[in-house]
Amino acid sequence: MANAMYVNSDQLYQAKAKEGKADISRNHSPGRKGCSYKFLLICFLLGISLLWLFVSLPIMIKWYLDLAEVKQKDLSRIDKSLEELKETVGSICQACASRSICQECPLGWLLFRGSCYKFSTTAKDWEGARISCAESNSHLAIINSLEEQYFLSNSTNSKDSWIGLSDKDTEGVWQWVDGSPLSFSFWNTGEPNNYMERDEDCVQLRYDKGWNGEWNDSSCKFTFLWICEKRSLCNLGLAG
Template sequence: MQDYSLSSLSVEIPAARSTKYRVILILGVLLILAFLVVVILVSLLFIDYKSTQKEILQMKNDSALKKGISDLQKSVANMTDDLNKIKLIKNKGPSYPLCSEGWNHYGLSCYYFSSDKKPWIASKKECEDKEAHLVVINSEEEMKFLRGFANKQTFWIGLTDADGTWKWVDGTPYDITPKFWGNTQPDDWKGHGLGGGEDCATLSDGYDWNDLQCSSKIKYICEKKMTF
């Protein structure tokens, strides 16, 4: 039988404890290093994320700037074209017919105020058959002109939200044109008994806009550019 003396045990126990403490110390150091690595990685990811966000924002700003410049160039081109047309009209003299018979002149457009009454879709087609479109209102001055000729009557105009968003028939962005809605309008009223809401716009009583059920039969206004 092996003999274990007290002196040998007293040597082994401190050695075991020393080894244990070294292991704990090494593990602690490794944990601290791992934590520092995680912190560094998170910091790098955050910096990369902020940089990416900044680049995306810059791209959006560049895109918006390019679109703004493009829209401005188109506006300038249209203004130049309009000025050339005005000069051409002046050169032709005061007797030059600006619009066809039955049409009224304002600016560089001709307007037809119908005497017959039709639903909005049929009115739209009538204008297209005349190589025109339902009137698109681009300014307060044009609105004043239409009020003068409407004589307190109600007419269809070229504005509809049949797909859920108000749009002009010629593609003019609705957001950039002035609005002349009457008080509480548009209200998409469904109590008319005709089914659905009100998805087509009118020049109501010759003054402001109102939304109406598109199958209602009323007069309409066509618009087309003058030809030279």
């Protein structure tokens, strides 16, 4: 006959209590605890990233829109400047027949070999004439060839006229108003002579007493007509 086992109630309660502790220990093992911490950390970092994106995205969008607006304004200003430049060049080129030949000079000026000349109708001393030319963006005439001399002397209506030659800076050293030295001359016989030591430091085209536009040194204080010169617009390379 099998041996019977008798367990009292206290022993049964203690056995179940031990079994329950073992289950709790298994459910809270170190491996499971570490896994839950990693999951929480990932969730935290993901939340921070989403929060940063939520905050920064509107700022980035606004910055991009502001930058696009600035670029658009800059492009508009550039387009406007180009249109104004186009209109200016178009106005200049109306006086030009091609890229190298100018049809006409400003009103009241005569064209000769790439330069425009204006002959005054009033008289001034040499310095006053020089200033008047400068006010029209030009200078007193500079003569570099016999052809230019003939053109000017035939265009003055035989009236004495200042040109841009003087020895005001150094006596006997003749220079043009642009500082260039004298390379071509058309002095009359015996000129320059500084007649009667009157400080004849400025040069005129002279016509009286048998003169026909030859050069004469004269006192800069005398008053004569004058000739202004400036390069034509097409000769400056602004045509076409």
